[in-house]
Amino acid sequence: MTDSMAADQGVQASSKAGPALADERAEQSSAGAVLTSPRLPLLLAQYAVFPVALIAGWQACAQIGLVRRSVLPAPTDVALVWFDLITGATDAAARYSGTWLDHAAASIWRVFAGFGWGVALGIFAGLLIGLSRIMERVLDPTIQVLRNIPVTAWVPLSLVFFGIGNAPAVFLIGLGAFFPAAVNTTHGVRQINVTLTKAARMMGADERELLFRVILPGALPSVMTGVRLSMGIAWVLVVVAEILAVRSGLGYLLNDAYLFYRNDVVIAAMLSIGILGFISDRIVVLVRDYLLEWNRLETFSGQN
Amino acid sequence: MARISLSHLGKTFASRHGNVTALADINLEIADQEFITIVGASGCGKSTLLNLLAGFDTPTSGQLTVDGAPVNGPGPDRGVVFQQTALFPWLSVEENIAFGLKLRANRRKGSSEKIVERLLARTGLAAFRSRRPAELSGGMRQRAAIASVLAINPSTLLMDEPFGALDALTRSIMQDFLLEVWEEERKTVLLVTHDIDVAIYLADRTVVMTAHPGRVREIIAVHLPRPRRYEMRSEERFIALRDHVTGIVREEAIKGAIEIAA
Known part of the structure; x- marks a missing residue:
């Protein structure tokens, strides 16, 4: 890890050296970034245009009475209820007033607990399968069959085994997070350039050094793709689990408000899940970009 | 003989x-x-x-x-120089040259810093020591690969x-x-x-x-x-x-x- 940290600093330092020393590729990319990156106001406008239009359209639909407001509350209604959900200041959310933090914390805890064990076990299984043809024969067929069972189909059994509470939720989320991590780790190990493993062996690397210095860093781009998918699935499954198996969390809030016909609370809960899921994804992306700074040099990273 | x-x-x-x-x-x-x-x-x-x-x-x-x-x-x-340059894309030029020296098998081959410095100078890559292989031209990459093999002597x-x-x-x-x-x-x-x-x-x-x-x-x-x-x-x-x-x-x-x- 210290290696890659030192390397990160190295590349940052080198990018300051400027185009005089850079080879053509580096020159092109740094010059391109300067020329094509829009100025800040334009940048913000590009980010804002679609969500603002969406909310404005939604508000208009509610204002002109296209849909009854109790069925589709206006964004302003949702905002007021959301504010009360979080602060408990106005009682706009009535029986749900001020409960947001508890529900959000419960969901976040379940997501990260399930994600944690699912991803850890997934990466471990993926490494075993990727490294050993024997382990592939032992483990892979089972994993491939189980992977095709939707995780929601595990709900009845997990309720029977774990009862109502955190356990079935964390189990389901972990199960969902396991498969993308395992499959992508296997792929990551398998796609490592054989010249690199040959070179390491030629220089005298033993099995452990080969694993930690070549296989793991080489598989990391693919592993992180799996981890990101796992995080996405974790937020899907936390809602499923909380609707069916627990009496707290944003999924529970959403379902309970639905039963009490509070669509404003339902939408506030939906958006909360969306935003927390988005933040979780950003965290994974930040970690990935930090660990894989080198990988962006070799891959297409978009135009303008 | x-x-x-x-x-x-x-x-x-x-x-x-x-x-x-x-x-x-x-x-x-x-x-x-x-x-x-x-x-x-x-x-x-x-x-x-x-x-x-x-x-x-x-x-x-x-x-x-x-x-x-x-x-x-x-x-x-027996050091091998491959046609497809065997450089680790996540390591800088310097770290690639030092790769072999950090392995247990080559720990006794002397100060890794000194050897890396000498080879960076010898291959004309001293100014590019912090670059990743993807930031180098083909000739520089192959020189770095040769240096990484020469490092283990x-x-x-x-x-x-x-x-x-x-x-x-x-x-x-x-x-x-x-x-x-x-x-x-x-x-x-x-x-x-x-x-x-x-x-x-x-x-x-x-x-x-x-x-x-x-x-x-x-x-x-x-x-x-x-x-x-x-x-x-x-x-x-x-x-x-x-x-x-x-x-x-x-x-x-x-x-x-x-x-x-x-």
Whole structure:
């Protein structure tokens, strides 16, 4: 890890050296970034245009009475209820007033607990399968069959085994997070350039050094793709689990408000899940970009 | 005494279409610090031969010894420079050169910093030490790869078309670079190429191979003075050698093509 940290600093330092020393590729990319990156106001406008239009359209639909407001509350209604959900200041959310933090914390805890064990076990299984043809024969067929069972189909059994509470939720989320991590780790190990493993062996690397210095860093781009998918699935499954198996969390809030016909609370809960899921994804992306700074040099990273 | 000795060496691969003999009855003695090039048409088994020496593959017949001991897997006494540069994309140039020295097998080879500094200077990569391989040109990448192999100080260098992926100008500059390094470090070098000019220009002896199966057709001593200079390529002695080798390689390639057609 210290290696890659030192390397990160190295590349940052080198990018300051400027185009005089850079080879053509580096020159092109740094010059391109300067020329094509829009100025800040334009940048913000590009980010804002679609969500603002969406909310404005939604508000208009509610204002002109296209849909009854109790069925589709206006964004302003949702905002007021959301504010009360979080602060408990106005009682706009009535029986749900001020409960947001508890529900959000419960969901976040379940997501990260399930994600944690699912991803850890997934990466471990993926490494075993990727490294050993024997382990592939032992483990892979089972994993491939189980992977095709939707995780929601595990709900009845997990309720029977774990009862109502955190356990079935964390189990389901972990199960969902396991498969993308395992499959992508296997792929990551398998796609490592054989010249690199040959070179390491030629220089005298033993099995452990080969694993930690070549296989793991080489598989990391693919592993992180799996981890990101796992995080996405974790937020899907936390809602499923909380609707069916627990009496707290944003999924529970959403379902309970639905039963009490509070669509404003339902939408506030939906958006909360969306935003927390988005933040979780950003965290994974930040970690990935930090660990894989080198990988962006070799891959297409978009135009303008 | 020979450093590397190949006697009646053979390699047969099992394939879906039956057994394919890639190498048959290869006999070659390589002296210490000798520069040997192996040239031949594609499919003559020259890369297979290098893989056997490197220890990535095992012979199916005959004997192969390095310093009197049979080759038993890859090891840091035989440094391999691959055609596809073997640099770790997540490490900087400097870290790539230090890679081998950080392995337990090479911990005793001296101060890693000193060796890396010397090789960075020697390969002209000091200013690019913090760059990742993707930020380097092809020639720089191959110099970095050679430096990373020289770092572990192997007594033998095995090179498989090391400049094959480079443009003609860079390739000829890299050859002179390789010769300079070889003059300084005095290693036994075995270089595989399909380029006859390269094979003669670099070598003490050029091994011309025939295809299907790969055999040694002729071993040609290159009596051109050292150090070699680029201009020697237009001298009569050089041209005569090149015509001679070209004749053999062409003859063998055509023979091979007819055999395949028949």
